[in-house]
Amino acid sequence: MEVPxxxxxxxxxxxxxxxxxxxxxxxxxLVATFTLATGAAAVGYEVNIFFTFWGLDAxxxxxxxxxxxxxFLGKLFGFFMGGLRSAPVSRLNFLGLSPxxxxxxxxxxxxxxxxxxxxxAKALEINLYACEMAMHILGLEKSDFIHEVKGVLGVATFLExxxxxxxxxx
Amino acid sequence: xxxxxxxITREHCPMTFVKTKIQLSKLNAGDVLEVLxxxxxxLENVPxxxxxxxxNVLEVSHVEGVVHKILIQK
Numbered sequence: 001m002e003v004p005x006x007x008x009x010x011x012x013x014x015x016x017x018x019x020x021x022x023x024x025x026x027x028x029x030l031v032a033t034f035t036l037a038t039g040a041a042a043v044g045y046e047v048n049i050f051f052t053f054w055g056l057d058a059x060x061x062x063x064x065x066x067x068x069x070x071x072f073l074g075k076l077f078g079f080f081m082g083g084l085r086s087a088p089v090s091r092l093n094f095l096g097l098s099p100x101x102x103x104x105x106x107x108x109x110x111x112x113x114x115x116x117x118x119x120x121a122k123a124l125e126i127n128l129y130a131c132e133m134a135m136h137i138l139g140l141e142k143s144d145f146i147h148e149v150k151g152v153l154g155v156a157t158f159l160e161x162x163x164x165x166x167x168x169x170x
Numbered sequence: 171x172x173x174x175x176x177x178i179t180r181e182h183c184p185m186t187f188v189k190t191k192i193q194l195s196k197l198n199a200g201d202v203l204e205v206l207x208x209x210x211x212x213l214e215n216v217p218x219x220x221x222x223x224x225x226n227v228l229e230v231s232h233v234e235g236v237v238h239k240i241l242i243q244k
Binding site for chain 2: 035036038039041042043044109110111112116117120123124
């Protein structure tokens, strides 16, 4: 068996991995997450995104407000949290008006919208994972998410997956 | 072997790389992708990242103004 020489170049190639923890669920922070993720995947990185808490909204099948989740409180929370299309911006949200203005500006200035970035992430086969603990609190199941979600994980598995690469919390 | 065209002159980061990569993934080995791109980050990094990923950059040439053309073979 031929063993590749461990040059600094080979080492750099072996370590080209980016793992993102998508926590916030805010429109602008999701844009940052998916911009980094798709950009990195396009230049050859292996990319993992671990969605937890509010971040889970980004991977729900139902992109608007819907009573997704189990139990009365779960469903109520699910409704107020909404999905990708109802994500608020982290500052100056103006009761949901700002995300609409952002989407308009992004289209007008030919910058990829959040939805386009998510579609690109799917096309680039970025690894999407959901946090088991946050799903349990919110009464969400894997079937509530888009089918591209590869698996439901805990901290230990995420650490294993992200080892040897860079990790960013957004 | 076929040649395909992609214009990313109106795209911004990260879609310049993303569209190139997605288009390259659809090609067969030996096919060539002609990419029109602008100076700055796209011109500096699209050929570089293509080479790093094992694609063959056959040509980088100036078209007009800030527009350049690169030929990438899969």
